[in-house]
Every structure is written in C-alpha cells, then in structure tokens.
Amino acid sequence: xxLNHTAVQxxxxxxxxxxxxxxxxxxxxxxxxxxxxxxxSYLEEDFVPATSRMIxxxxxxxxxxHAGLYVLRWYxxxxxxxxxxxxxxxxxxxxxxxxxxxxxxxxxxxxxxFAPNAGGFxxxxxxxxxxxxxxxxxxxxxxxxxxx
Amino acid sequence: xxxxxxxxxxxxxxxxxxxxxxxxxxxxxALESIQVGSPVTGSPGQPVGQYGPGYHEGEVGGELKxxxxxxxxxxxxxxxxxxxxxxxSNEDGIARPGGGAYxxxxxxxxxxxxxxxxxxxxxIVEHITAQEARG
Numbered sequence: 001x002x003l004n005h006t007a008v009q010x011x012x013x014x015x016x017x018x019x020x021x022x023x024x025x026x027x028x029x030x031x032x033x034x035x036x037x038x039x040x041s042y043l044e045e046d047f048v049p050a051t052s053r054m055i056x057x058x059x060x061x062x063x064x065x066h067a068g069l070y071v072l073r074w075y076x077x078x079x080x081x082x083x084x085x086x087x088x089x090x091x092x093x094x095x096x097x098x099x100x101x102x103x104x105x106x107x108x109x110x111x112x113x114f115a116p117n118a119g120g121f122x123x124x125x126x127x128x129x130x131x132x133x134x135x136x137x138x139x140x141x142x143x144x145x146x147x148x
Numbered sequence: 149x150x151x152x153x154x155x156x157x158x159x160x161x162x163x164x165x166x167x168x169x170x171x172x173x174x175x176x177x178a179l180e181s182i183q184v185g186s187p188v189t190g191s192p193g194q195p196v197g198q199y200g201p202g203y204h205e206g207e208v209g210g211e212l213k214x215x216x217x218x219x220x221x222x223x224x225x226x227x228x229x230x231x232x233x234x235x236x237s238n239e240d241g242i243a244r245p246g247g248g249a250y251x252x253x254x255x256x257x258x259x260x261x262x263x264x265x266x267x268x269x270x271x272i273v274e275h276i277t278a279q280e281a282r283g
Contacts, residue, residue: 050190
C-alpha cells in the first residue's frame with residue numbers, strides 16, 4: 001500500500017490545530033483561497049513530501065521510510081513585538097523529537113536527528129504583518145506492497 | 149611491531165583520505181540538492197524556466213540557480229551560499245518588503261530546497277558513503 005499523504009497532512013494539521021486559541025485566527029491552508037484581513041494574524045501551510053525509500057528488503061513486504069516537511073508561516077501583526085513567540089514555542093512543544101501522531105493506519109513520527117524549529121520574525125511585503133517560518137520534519141515507516 | 153605498525157599507519161592514512169572524500173562528496177551533493185534538486189533529499193532545486201505572460205515573457209530565468217556556490221573554508225567546513233536578494237523569499241515563501249506577493253513563475257524547481265537538504269543530510273552522507281564503499 002502506498003503512503004496516504006492526505007492522512008499524514010491532516011494528522012499534522014490536526015496536531016497543529018490542537019493548540020486552539022493560541023493559534024492565529026486566519027488559516028491559509030494549502031491550495032485554498034485566502035485573503036489576509038488587516039489586523040488579523042494568520043497561518044500559512046505548506047505540506048512538502050520529500051523522499052520515499054526502501055530501508056529493508058525484500059521489495060514485497062519490505063520496510064519503507066517516507067520523509068518530508070510540514071512548513072508553517074506564522075504572520076503576526078506588525079509591531080506586536082514578540083507577543084506571538086510564546087504561542088510559537090507552544091506549537092513547537094506539540095512536535096518535539098520522538099512525538100508520534102496517528103495518521104490512519106500509519107504513524108507520523110517527528111525525527112530525533114533534525115528537530116522542528118522556528119525562525120525569527122521578519123518584515124513582509126505587507127507592512128501589516130511580520131512572518132516567522134516554522135519547519136516541522138516528519139517521517140513515516142510503512143510496509144511496501146508490490147502491485148500484481 | 150614494525151610491520152604491524154606500518155600497516156596500522158597505512159590504515160589511518162586510508163581512513164583519513166576516505167573521510168575527506170566522503171566530506172567533499174557530501175558537500176558537493178548538498179550543493180547539487182539545493183541548486184538542481186536531488187532524489188536523495190527530495191529537494192526540488194531552484195526555480196528556472198521560461199517566463200510566461202505578464203513577466204518577461206519568452207525569457208529564460210536561472211539567475212538564482214547559477215548564483216549558488218560553495219567554498220571550502222577548512223578541510224571540514226564547506227560554505228554553500230548565494231548573494232541573490234530574492235533567494236530567502238524563494239526558500240521560505242515569505243514576500244519581503246519592497247515587493248508584492250511572492251509567486252513562483254517557473255515550472256521547474258520550487259521552495260524549501262535548503263530546508264529539505266538540511267533535513268536530508270543523513271541521507272546525503274549515507275549515499276556518498278555507500279558510493280565510496282563500492283569503490
């Protein structure tokens with residue numbers, strides 16, 4: 001069975017959403033229309049599948065490792081200082097290395113060699129916002145099925 | 149001790165040389181991953197292609213891709229860098245002041261190439277080490 005990337009993305013998104021009221025009110029999900037509203041902070045989502053490789057044979061029934069990134073851009077209100085930093089720390093605390101998140105029949109794992117991280121706030125083209133990029137690496141191990 | 153010592157020294161020299169080749173090969177693959185993409189890391193590489201209507205139509209881009217370079221600052225430190233101003237926006241998708249929304253116009257390449265290369269560093273080293281082992 002091939003990896004269900006939709007389940008992986010939704011699992012990561014739901015984990016992020018469990019932060020609740022600490023999250024920005026606006027949500028720009030991948031490939032959905034969204035217009036930022038002045039005075040309302042918002043999140044932008046990128047789900048980035050990267051590699052799928054066999055790490056144990058034989059091909060049929062062998063073990064596969066899938067890896068990728070879940071990238072969030074946190075648009076805080078400009079000139080709000082570091083008011084949003086505690087919430088970003090709380091978000092990262094949901095994805096510490098070793099965390100596992102169920103995704104259908106698979107389990108999404110936050111790796112231990114490259115931990116989730118958040119950058120600094122930078123000014124954006126829209127003077128109403130400052131953005132912080134949050135990078136969450138993920139891995140899923142699955143069993144390979146060779147189609148007949 | 150004479151022969152054993154000589155063989156031991158020879159082994160140390162071989163290990164040092166192999167380690168150096170693995171480092172240089174890994175650094176080169178990291179640059180390739182950022183610049184043109186790599187199946188080892190899943191990086192899409194830098195965007196490059198022919199522009200369409202509304203933006204230098206008919207011209208072929210590639211300034212960002214060719215701007216990346218690598219210098220060895222020491223036998224164990226390699227610096228991979230670019231001096232193109234819009235490189236950070238292409239990496240993280242955040243539009244910087246002075247420009248409008250940051251949209252990728254190329255059909256080749258994409259975002260997060262540096263992040264995917266960093267995340268895939270273990271794969272890079274593993275790949276180069278396996279190549280070295282095969283000789």
